C-alpha cells in the first residue's frame with residue numbers, strides 16, 4: 001500500500017508529529033496538505049526536540065521527500081525562519097518542496113487575525129490563518145506562482161493592499177501598509193525558497209505511480225475542521241482525510257489507508273465546546289503529567305478524559321482504517337480512568353456528536369470507569385508486555401471506534417513506540 005493519510009481525531013495536538021516522524025523512516029515522501037504555521041508538531045530524536053510548523057515532520061530523515069502542498073497557507077517569513085533553525089541544527093532540507101499553487105499568508109492577514117480576536121474570540125493562534133483562507137476563497141489571495149510569474153502581480157497586490165488599508169485605517173484606526181515595502185519583503189523571502197518550488201500535485205502523482213510510499217500529514221484535528229468541527233470554534237481548513245485529496249491534489253481512489261491519531265485522553269487549546277473537559281484539579285493533573293502546553297503559542301491546553309463520542313465521530317468522518325494511540329504513558333499513575341461513552345442532554349442519551357454549537361454546549365458526558373495500571377510503561381516495546389489494564393483500555397478504544405490500533409506511543413521519542421505490522 002502506498003498512500004496513507006494521517007489525521008488528528010480530536011482537537012489537534014494528538015502527537016501527529018511524533019507518529020509522522022516514526023512512520024517517515026519507511027516513507028518515501030511526507031506531504032502537508034492543509035493549515036499553516038498554526039500547526040505545532042513536536043518531534044523528539046534522542047536528546048533533541050524539534051518543533052515544526054510548516055515543514056513536514058518527515059524532514060529529520062534524510063531520504064524522505066517533504067512536500068508543502070497547495071492546500072497549505074504559507075507564511076514565507078515563518079518558513080524561512082523554520083528552515084534556518086533546522087539548518088543551524090544540522091538538518092538537510094534539500095528534500096523540501098513547496099507548491100507553486102500554495103496561497104501566501106501576508107503580514108496583513110496576521111493583523112486582521114489579531115483585530116478579529118479582540119472582538120469575537122475564537123482563541124486562534126494569531127498566525128493569520130483564517131484571513132488568509134478567507135482571501136483565498138474570496139479569490140483575492142496571492143499564490144507562490146503569482147509572485148514569481150504573474151506580470152500583473154504588482155498591480156493586483158497594490159490594489160489589494162490599498163483595500164486592506166481602508167479596513168485598517170477607516171474601520172479600526174490602525175496604520176496600514178506601504179505595498180512597496182511588503183512587495184520588497186516578499187521578494188526577499190521567496191528568493192531563498194526558489195530551488196524548492198514546483199508542482200507538488202504532479203510530484204505526488206509520479207511518486208504514487210512509481211509505487212512509492214507517500215504519507216499525508218494532517219495538521220489540527222477532526223473537531224477543528226471548518227465543516228465538521230465545532231464551528232465557529234474551528235480552524236479555516238479541512239484537517240480531515242478528505243482534505244488530503246483536495247489539499248494535495250490527488251484523487252480519492254489513490255488512498256489506501258487512513259490512520260487516526262488519538263491521544264489517550266482529550267485536550268483542546270483555544271475557545272469552544274469541549275463536553276468532556278475537566279476544569280478542576282484533575283484537569284490540572286492531566287495537564288502537568290502530559291505537559292499540555294501549546295507548541296505554537298505556549299497556551300495551557302484544556303484537558304479531559306477520553307471522549308469516545310468524538311473518536312467514533314472521527315472514525316466515521318475520516319473513514320479511519322487504523323488508530324495510533326498516543327500518550328498512554330500519561331495515564332500510568334491513575335488508580336482509575338474514565339472514558340465518555342455518550343452524552344446526556346435534557347435526559348436524552350446522545351450517542352452521535354451533535355451538529356450544532358448549542359447542542360454541543362448543552363451535552364454532559366457520561367462515563368464508564370476502568371481500573372488504571374499504576375505502572376511505568378515508558379520503556380515497554382511489545383504489546384504483550386503492557387499491563388493487562390492498559391491493554392483493556394486500548395481494547396475498549398478499539399471497541400468504541402470499531403477501528404484497530406496499529407501503533408501505541410508511550411513517550412515522545414522514537415523508541416517509545418509499539419507497533420505490530422506494516423503501514424504501507
Ligand code: GDP
Pocket residue numbers: 008012013014015016017018039040041042043044290294295326327328329330409410411412
Ligand atoms: P501534534 O500537533 O499532533 O504533532 O502534537 P504536539 O507536538 O503539539 O503535542 C504532542 C506533545 O506530546 C509533544 O510535546 C510530543 O513530544 C509529546 N508526545 C507525543 N507522543 C507522546 C507520548 O506517547 N507520550 C508522551 N508523554 N508525550 C508524547
Ligand code: IMO
Pocket residue numbers: 008011012013014038039040041122123124125126127128129130218219220221224233234235236269270271295
Ligand atoms: P496542530 O497541528 C491545536 C486551534 C486554535 C483555535 C482554532 C483556530 O499542532 O495539532 P487558527 O489559528 O487555526 O485560526 O485557530 O484552532 N488550533 C489548534 N489547536 N493544535 C493545532 O495544530 C491547532 N491549530 C489551530 O487554538 O482554537
Ligand code: MG
Pocket residue numbers: 012013014039040041042295296
Ligand atoms: Mg500541535
